[in-house]
Amino acid sequence: MKISGIKYLANQGIENIWKNKMMAFATFCVLLISLLLVGCSVLFYINMNSMILGLGNQNEVAVYIEADTPQERVDEIGEQLKTMENISTVTYISKKEAYERMQNQILQGKEIFEYIDDYQFMPDGFSITVADNEKLRDTVDAITRIEDVQSADSSPQVAEFLRELRRVVTLIAGAAIIALAAVSMIMISNTTKASVFARREEIQIMKYVGATNTFIRTPFFVEGLVTGFFSGAGAYFITWAIYRSVYDILMAQGMLMNAFGAGSIVPFADIRLYCGLAYLLVGSLVGAFGSVVSTRKHLDV
Amino acid sequence: MVELQNVSVTYSGGVDALNNVSLKINDGDFAFVVGSSGAGKSTMIKLLLKEIDATSGNVIVNGYNLSKLKKRKIPEFRRTLGFVFQDFRLIPSMTVYENIAFVLRVLDAPLKYIRKRVPYVISLVGLHAKTNSYPDELSGGEKQRVAIARALVNDPQLIIADEPTGNIDPELSYEIVELLKGINDQGTTILMVTHEHDLVRHFGGRIINITNGEIVYDEIVTGTNSEILPEVELAQAMENAARPRHEYAMPVDTAEENTPYVDDVIAAIQGTVTQKGGADK
Numbered sequence A: 001m002k003i004s005g006i007k008y009l010a011n012q013g014i015e016n017i018w019k020n021k022m023m024a025f026a027t028f029c030v031l032l033i034s035l036l037l038v039g040c041s042v043l044f045y046i047n048m049n050s051m052i053l054g055l056g057n058q059n060e061v062a063v064y065i066e067a068d069t070p071q072e073r074v075d076e077i078g079e080q081l082k083t084m085e086n087i088s089t090v091t092y093i094s095k096k097e098a099y100e101r102m103q104n105q106i107l108q109g110k111e112i113f114e115y116i117d118d119y120q121f122m123p124d125g126f127s128i129t130v131a132d133n134e135k136l137r138d139t140v141d142a143i144t145r146i147e148d149v150q151s152a153d154s155s156p157q158v159a160e161f162l163r164e165l166r167r168v169v170t171l172i173a174g175a176a177i178i179a180l181a182a183v184s185m186i187m188i189s190n191t192t193k194a195s196v197f198a199r200r201e202e203i204q205i206m207k208y209v210g211a212t213n214t215f216i217r218t219p220f221f222v223e224g225l226v227t228g229f230f231s232g233a234g235a236y237f238i239t240w241a242i243y244r245s246v247y248d249i250l251m252a253q254g255m256l257m258n259a260f261g262a263g264s265i266v267p268f269a270d271i272r273l274y275c276g277l278a279y280l281l282v283g284s285l286v287g288a289f290g291s292v293v294s295t296r297k298h299l300d301v
Numbered sequence B: 001m002v003e004l005q006n007v008s009v010t011y012s013g014g015v016d017a018l019n020n021v022s023l024k025i026n027d028g029d030f031a032f033v034v035g036s037s038g039a040g041k042s043t044m045i046k047l048l049l050k051e052i053d054a055t056s057g058n059v060i061v062n063g064y065n066l067s068k069l070k071k072r073k074i075p076e077f078r079r080t081l082g083f084v085f086q087d088f089r090l091i092p093s094m095t096v097y098e099n100i101a102f103v104l105r106v107l108d109a110p111l112k113y114i115r116k117r118v119p120y121v122i123s124l125v126g127l128h129a130k131t132n133s134y135p136d137e138l139s140g141g142e143k144q145r146v147a148i149a150r151a152l153v154n155d156p157q158l159i160i161a162d163e164p165t166g167n168i169d170p171e172l173s174y175e176i177v178e179l180l181k182g183i184n185d186q187g188t189t190i191l192m193v194t195h196e197h198d199l200v201r202h203f204g205g206r207i208i209n210i211t212n213g214e215i216v217y218d219e220i221v222t223g224t225n226s227e228i229l230p231e232v233e234l235a236q237a238m239e240n241a242a243r244p245r246h247e248y249a250m251p252v253d254t255a256e257e258n259t260p261y262v263d264d265v266i267a268a269i270q271g272t273v274t275q276k277g278g279a280d281k
Ligand SMILES: Nc1ncnc2c1ncn2[C@@H]1O[C@H](COP(=O)(O)OP(=O)(O)O)[C@@H](O)[C@H]1O
Pocket: B011, B012, B013, B015, B016, B017, B035, B036, B037, B038, B039, B040, B041, B042, B043, B044
């Protein structure tokens, strides 16, 4: 095939978009909606995940040192903790602070503190946070093995709960995304089928004059590719607008939302590139192949 | 060249559309295929285009044995022939020019050739003024002339026409056949299906009658108007086609009713043989 021939077929594809404006627009819209549905679900999932991980990282481990350990040894342990794997922050907690914390943590039987008003009996300690909440248990174990460490308390229930939450969210989001993708494929396939069906006679005539299947399909491929590309671009800009406003609203809530891990919401700038590329790529490919696959039934003459 | 060897076609519903048909049409022939509705004429055309396959027997067209032709060879085979259908089959979204040029695009012909060849065939069928019109903007006769130009553009060995005059005014039918006759004079084999007896009688030539899936008549008959035909050069015929129709479109025997029955047609045709060279009324 000559260059002029390829150019001709590509041109035919572009021209067909204008010539079949209504069908092309329908395909564009269906693709756009599908991409948005799936894309937003994926983004929602990414953020839920990030928030849960963020909450997990706020889950502190309280490390208590044996009573009567000299201050030098306590400092040494502090340094050791800082070099350990999976530990992101280490904060020293004085006896007084530890006492106050204890008071806050014990909700029932607060009366006990009326009898104990001396914090000198409290051990020295550190509050640490971990980088990866999933590895919390290993990290806690490692800390406990350090000499002169009396105990390392994470709240394993919280970690466990978050892990479970993440699993459930992944499951639900995964199912939702797969379902949406499936529904989208059906919608897209029906639209491209209708679009091709409207031109079945054209395809048949082309077959009669001896056009090969590739010759007939190439314009359909180009047509789907271009339509899909624009759907991807449209989906990107809509997502960008929605994401920005939701992000701004959540950030404006400040402290309140932080408690729910909103601080871990991924800024759009961090995902802009992936988001854009994914939309354009998926849009173009689904458009192109949807259109080509739909011609198959009509090529058999 | 077209050859059918003991060809039978049975449709999935059990209809025997063709029954042990043998037929040979030589290069350069002009053959009319006549027969009443449902006789199997279109089935034969579909066979020749390899739209359907014979249930038994061999179909050989332009040197391709269609019973053995591989699927991916079909495009190559179809490029050796032109087709004209009753319903024109023009691509509505393409102009006259594009509809015709498309055939050459399929052949991957050089752009320079396309730009020369397409206007040429358009002028042959007398539609120069309609080059950039869309099919919707043309009359039935004009659409069929576009279809003929399209069939002609790649200079095929064979043109197959299934009721090409079926959807246009009877008087205009003569122009269409004259056009095809002119093309035939240039050496292209033409196979034309029709049930318009007046046309067949007027032009004469080889008449093949199919009835109930069988060939019941196959003779060369002199047309009532045949003496003027050999003189009609292609260009002349094309020019005629472009002229006001009444001049050339004179039915031979308007008094005689078109009966769909084969015997009548044959009788009529044979009648004209005896008064060979009979003058136009
Ligand atoms: N696709 C088909 N399936 C079943 N029967 C068919 C099909 N096409 C044609 N027939 C039958 O085959 C016979 C011949 O049809 P056809 O070749 O179209 O006749 P003609 O063109 O002479 O009018 C008819 O009885 C018709 O009903």
